[in-house]
Amino acid sequence: MIKTLIITMLYYPLLISILEVLIVTIPVLLTVAFVTVAERKTMASMQRRLGPNIVGYYGLLQAFADALKLLLKEYVSPTQANLVLFFLGPIITLIFSLLGFSVVPYGPGLAISDFDLGILYMLAVSSLSTYGILLAGWSANSKYAFLGSLRSTAQLISYELILSSAILLVILLSGSLSLTVNTEAQKAIWYIVPLLPIFIIFFIGSIAETNRAPFDLAEAESELVSGFMTEHAAVIFVFFFLAEYASIVLICILTSILFLGGYLFNFAYIVYLIKEIDFYLYISFVNSNYVTFLSDPLIEGTIYGLTLGLKACIMIFVFIWVRASFPRIRYDQLMSFCWTILLPLVIAFIILLPCILYSFEIISSNVFLL
Known part of the structure; x- marks a missing residue:
């Protein structure tokens, strides 16, 4: 038990570092995949074309189909x-x-x-x-x-x-x-x-x-x-x-x-606007919940x-x-x-x-x- 605890304490910073890298890298790669779809759809709209619209809803899974094709290619x-x-x-x-x-x-x-x-x-x-x-x-x-x-x-x-x-x-x-x-x-x-x-x-x-x-x-x-x-x-x-x-x-x-x-993002200005709305509409719910929610x-x-x-x-x-x-x-x-x-x-x-x-x-x- 003590040995397991010591090993866990030694590897804890390493595990945290790996987790941080994964939390950042995976969304970045997903963003890159959807940027390619967004580019093709946007350029198609500017050029009076349809663009990808078969794979997935509105063609959103086209990037994953292209990646699968390239991964399986000889x-x-x-x-x-x-x-x-x-x-x-x-x-x-x-x-x-x-x-x-x-x-x-x-x-x-x-x-x-x-x-x-x-x-x-x-x-x-x-x-x-x-x-x-x-x-x-x-x-x-x-x-x-x-x-x-x-x-x-x-x-x-x-x-x-x-x-x-x-x-x-x-x-x-x-x-x-x-x-x-x-x-x-x-x-x-x-x-x-x-x-x-x-x-x-x-x-x-x-x-x-x-x-x-x-x-x-x-x-x-x-x-x-x-x-x-x-x-x-x-x-x-x-x-x-x-x-x-x-x-x-x-x-x-x-x-x-x-x-x-x-x-x-100007939170103070948003909170100020909410308070002004609360003042004029006499809605205490806005001030008590939404401001706390934003904070x-x-x-x-x-x-x-x-x-x-x-x-x-x-x-x-x-x-x-x-x-x-x-x-x-x-x-x-x-x-x-x-x-x-x-x-x-x-x-x-x-x-x-x-x-x-x-x-x-x-x-x-x-x-x-x-």
Whole structure:
């Protein structure tokens, strides 16, 4: 009995950590599955088509049918490929796409690891996923896959500079690299209001960073068959597919946290409105029950998570909207747009914003400690 108790105490933190990871990872994978269905239905509606509507109610189970088809599909690997790197590339891409969710604050204190360098960690993790694409394209021993991986690597490295520079301006306002601190700093006003041009630049860089149309030159079907994943099929293709959409969900959540207030939901204002209704309608039930209901920690945490999810869903819809609206551009136009237009604009804002903050003496005290 004592031995069992000691073993349980030793493995208790490990079990808690595994449980936390599962609680975050499983909903993320389910979200990725339904984002694919939402994209197909939304684009079908914009193009006057029906989209998936056979498997499940309103086509909601189409993603699971596609996953089952790919899992049961026979896998054929290229004979001249470097098989170790060929399989390792998609695995690396998927792992580093999912690691970013560990620092996402779904509410006050609701994160797997809420440490002070969350933004730096997320940038580092997103940078490492580039190696998976490069390894997969090079190891396939195919000219289309190799060209796609080179394009993707150059594109991700270029637009990552835009993303990190835009995030630097947000850090100048909040004074911290913590995602929770950045969210709490937007209680007065969301950063999208004073930083609207930076938000637009960040959004353009996000589309390019996730290899989405009209910036999906790494997997341009008309030029490179399917880009860096041309030779991948069956289960390995599922890894790339999940990694791409997991990156979209993560970048939309990051955009919501940095510019749209994250999980912030004004409970005080809602309670005030309820009290006003109670005052005018003389309904004591509203004041005694609904206010208590909203103040419950479990309900409050749920509303925080739903608020962040709703903002992320709006950003995902905008991603789909952009894909359905704009044609694919040439690769040289993509790179010149980054280095000759976006980068000078970001550098100009990096010079302008600190000058404004210093002139009005509103620069955060934490900036001096960075």
